[in-house]
Amino acid sequence: MLTTYNLIYRKSSVLILLLFVFLATNVVTAQTSQERLKIAANNKKTELANFKSNLVSDYALERTHLKEVAKLNNWKIKETLANGKKIELQGIGVDGSPLYYETYSDQAGLVSRASTLNTDGLMGLHLDGDGMKVGVWDAGVALENHIEYTSRVTIGDDNAEVDTHATHVTGSIISTGLKRDAKGVANMANVVSHDWTRDKIEVTEAAADGLLLSNHSYGIKADRVPDWYFGAYTKVAQDWDKIMYNAPYYLMVTAAGNAQKSRDNLEPTYGKTADGFDVLLGFTISKNNITVAGANSKIDGNGNLKTADVCTYSSFGPVDDGRIKPDIAGNGGAVLSTDAASNTSYETSSGTSMATPGVTGSLLLLQQYNKELYGAYMKAATLKGLALHTADDIDDLGPDYKMGWGIMNSKTAAEVLNNKDFSSHIAEETLENGNSFSFDVTAEGNETLIASISWTDVQSSFINSGTLNNTTAALVNDLDIRITKDGQTFLPWKLNPAQAASAATKGDNKVDPFERVEIPNANGTYTITVTHKGELVNAMQDFSLIVSGVAMTTCSINAPEVGLDETEMTTVKLAWNASEDALYEIQYKEVHQQEWSTEYISVNNFSWKGLLIDTTYSFRLRTFCSQNIASEFSEVATFTFNGENTELETLHALNEDSNIPFSVYPNPAVDEIQLNVKTSDTTTYRIMSTGGVALKMDKASDARINVSDLPSGLYILQIQDADVSKSTKFYKY
Missing domain, CATH: 3.40.50.200 (Peptidase S8/S53 domain)
Incomplete structure (x- = not known):
């Protein structure tokens, strides 16, 4: 029996649920007595x-x-x-x-x-x-x-x-x-x-x-x-x-x-x-x-x-x-x-x-x-x-x-x-006796696709009682991971104890409760399959699957461009280009209010109701592509509500050069990058990995940023001043 999962598709409602779980729980990280009881319940x-x-x-x-x-x-x-x-x-x-x-x-x-x-x-x-x-x-x-x-x-x-x-x-x-x-x-x-x-x-x-x-x-x-x-x-x-x-x-x-x-x-x-x-x-x-x-x-x-x-x-x-x-x-x-x-x-x-x-x-x-x-x-x-x-x-x-x-x-x-x-992708799964587990992933050609399985194996009934160098395998439930594409099969690493000083080879690993497959510069769609040999003791085996170097979503982390779609007596409808598998966070307020109102939606439009004539409002938007990966916010847009004559404006907080496309030079950089816009004493920068991890942040008041301490690679630079965020990519030699 084959259980198949296509992990490229995911409903936005699942992302909404995950996001709210994150917002509700991310401040509680200690291992409480309740958490220990929850773990103990699985024993x-x-x-x-x-x-x-x-x-x-x-x-x-x-x-x-x-x-x-x-x-x-x-x-x-x-x-x-x-x-x-x-x-x-x-x-x-x-x-x-x-x-x-x-x-x-x-x-x-x-x-x-x-x-x-x-x-x-x-x-x-x-x-x-x-x-x-x-x-x-x-x-x-x-x-x-x-x-x-x-x-x-x-x-x-x-x-x-x-x-x-x-x-x-x-x-x-x-x-x-x-x-x-x-x-x-x-x-x-x-x-x-x-x-x-x-x-x-x-x-x-x-x-x-x-x-x-x-x-x-x-x-x-x-x-x-x-x-x-x-x-x-x-x-x-x-x-x-x-x-x-x-x-x-x-x-x-x-x-x-x-x-x-x-x-x-x-x-x-x-x-x-x-x-x-x-x-x-x-x-x-x-x-x-x-x-x-x-x-x-x-x-x-x-x-x-x-x-x-x-x-x-x-x-x-x-x-x-x-x-x-x-x-x-x-x-x-x-x-x-x-x-x-x-x-x-x-x-x-x-x-x-x-x-x-x-x-x-x-x-x-x-x-x-x-x-x-x-x-x-x-x-x-x-x-x-x-x-x-x-x-x-x-x-x-x-x-x-x-x-x-x-x-x-x-x-x-x-x-x-x-x-x-x-x-x-990280998942805790169960393989039942006689079943296999399979799903597709997509790689984009610029990273190594790595897929591994790990499992806590049943203790072996065999124990050595005095035999020198007995080669009887201690492994009880032998799981296998394979990756296939266009008729080619990629196998996991293994070692040969008879050639213990030699490099690892790839083949059928029959002894380890951890297997890892690697495909450098993987490109295209691959099928990952987990199977088992023989009969599983206890008729099942829990296992953990980890995959990296893949595109788990087609969602774009670029900030959306928002426009006014239509207006009514007390309502404006904002719209933007849809990004597949995305969740959107929209923040909005009357321009002089201190706090933003926030809503999370999975469609690419938002009806803002209850607006007053001759009142000025602000909003901004960002895209969530997973629970932890999001675009920067769009530039803050403003409008004075005048019914059908309402038009969008944009706040320019980075000075008179805000209309200039944001970039850095030199690009690629060696030790330092310079911004092509003027900055103020309140301007800050953040440098992130392409995976969304923040690496550096500081003030950018002199429009110059030291990058000599970064390893070679591609980075995202974000500049923030007041309600405006701008971003660009640069490469560091």
Whole structure:
């Protein structure tokens, strides 16, 4: 059975509804108790409750057994190593190996581009995590009264030890920025801090109650396990996948580890031990989480990635079944953050432990932004898919086993969210057993069409119990995405674990719960189809679809030109050229009134009733092409109502040159543009991306604007003075 959607067509009434939803909800962005209840309502409550009960029972038995075996073998339960790092015996493997947790530590927000979302950031979005909550599990708990986040940390384990590493991680996410370079990615968010002792039990409970994200900058110590553990899908990975499957809004973010140069795996799936491949362990190998690598990166002032490479310590994949792990990379080098020595102390640290909170905080801001734009949070599969869809590709095209899909790019991710239904598509869908899902999109030849699917997969019934490099796929429900046009099929990226150092190829991906197809310079109409292999467990699979680089509407964002269509005794009818799929906002008033009256209409005319003879009125109009994408307002037009003799006038607030067509020179520009009209002390400018994102704004009183800090590309310049807006496009070399 084929379900088909044509996303080029959309009724204006839907746009009106979306706009009013936006107007009603965009000021409420915190994760309230009501929102957590709403998320919790989507959880599989019985499964989570039963799983937690089993975990609690197993934990009590395991701790007793752990102490007995540790005493028998003279193993230390807790230990502080010579370098100050804390480790703790957390379990015993199926083969009797001691499983120790260790922290992965040797401005995070800059590399992930989360700083562009913050207040005073490049995008002007004022996203700082206000009222949002994130969980941090670590070797201990954060110093609760540090001046950088006093009152925004809640301790979840009353008897846990305060830990430097946990304090550092927490600060990387939520520090206010009293010390500027230590500012956290989401510097107004809240953290619930736990130690790692009962992590699965506590996360199961928190996820059931609506927790969106948790940070885990620790994992199994690599030098105390046999080689078969590396890359193996074990019970710990299965347990975490089960939590996330049953709580579809919850996403675990974990550090990849620092074992690249450890030479602990003597029999990797690829290459020699010294090459550093196949050293991922434990829950880093889960399917549904995000595993974060460490990167050394340079970002310019506009949020553009200039250079990047993987940190020399960051653990490489692949995992045994060939999945793409790590998933993504963040800044892992020399991160300054809070320290537990005192409530005013700071420390610099490196490692994938430091890269991970930068990604976690970025994901939290994207959840906040989606709530601000659309009144709801994304499912975890959507959030993960968005991060992987928009990551900055490094080196060869496609993913790799060192940094996954590339460097986290919060700026691009936020733009894709903002441009939903205009140049991008984001949807949470369900594929039923035996069905397929298909729709058409249009690309205009100047961008890369990217389409991806992401899903939270059922935990695998298979777990490795001791087989070296077992290639059995952990994937349960195998979905596939394809793009077709004129008989040609475009396939997703995939990696080959037998050639782990080689570039990605395109083909049938049978192991990853995320697939991404790319078509550079796409032009014309394409069909995107999602299918599945075999029988779907539970007879269905939810998935998230993200598409960018397309024209989701034929609506024009040019300001409409308005004319008087007809007049009657007390009424004028205004009319303008129709734009397909558009919603219009008309503002009108008696000329001396301070406030505009506003109406939203889907037709290209407006009857203005109740007018008085010899009274002067003003109006202006703009076009909405999606919930967040609109044209500038038309110039303010005025008329003195004289019945059938009424004629339009135009206010000229930009001085006597207003009749001159507005333009800039030189165009293309290098460092500066000049306006061809005079400006006043009240004139302001705004430079926007072609996707409608504001990049710069300031006064334009000297008719010159510095654009040297903009990257090469096409931009929209808007000039505003009093009630007049003018716009033009320019290209920056």
